[in-house]
Amino acid sequence: MLPKLSDDCISSVLALLDSQLSYRQIAKRTGLSIGVISKIRTEYRPDIENQPGGRPRVLTPADVRHAQRLICSGKADTATKVTSIL
Incomplete structure (x- = not known):
């Protein structure tokens, strides 16, 4: 109440x-x-949607796809190399 x-x-x-x-x-x-x-x-105002909480994403979906492509193609072996390329 x-x-x-x-x-x-x-x-x-x-x-x-x-x-x-x-x-x-x-x-x-x-x-x-x-x-x-x-x-x-x-x-x-029960119709207002809740705001998303938490920390915002660091990588965009395009960055994630690019990182996956780098790993699958063999251009990057480790996460450190992917980070330096991105």
Whole structure:
């Protein structure tokens, strides 16, 4: 259950959620906890998809295919050689 929040506070959180900001960024701007922001999203905007978490990929899919091609063709024997070529 949500704590008592003003309508202005909830509407500002919803506007920030609609602008695709992360929970952490919204928490810094509003002073609310990440848990409260999550509860507001669950109650008022259940259709918004969750943002992917974790570290972004270092290699693009094209880089991965190129590395596989280098190894299969014998142009690179080790990961170190692949790294130097990429």
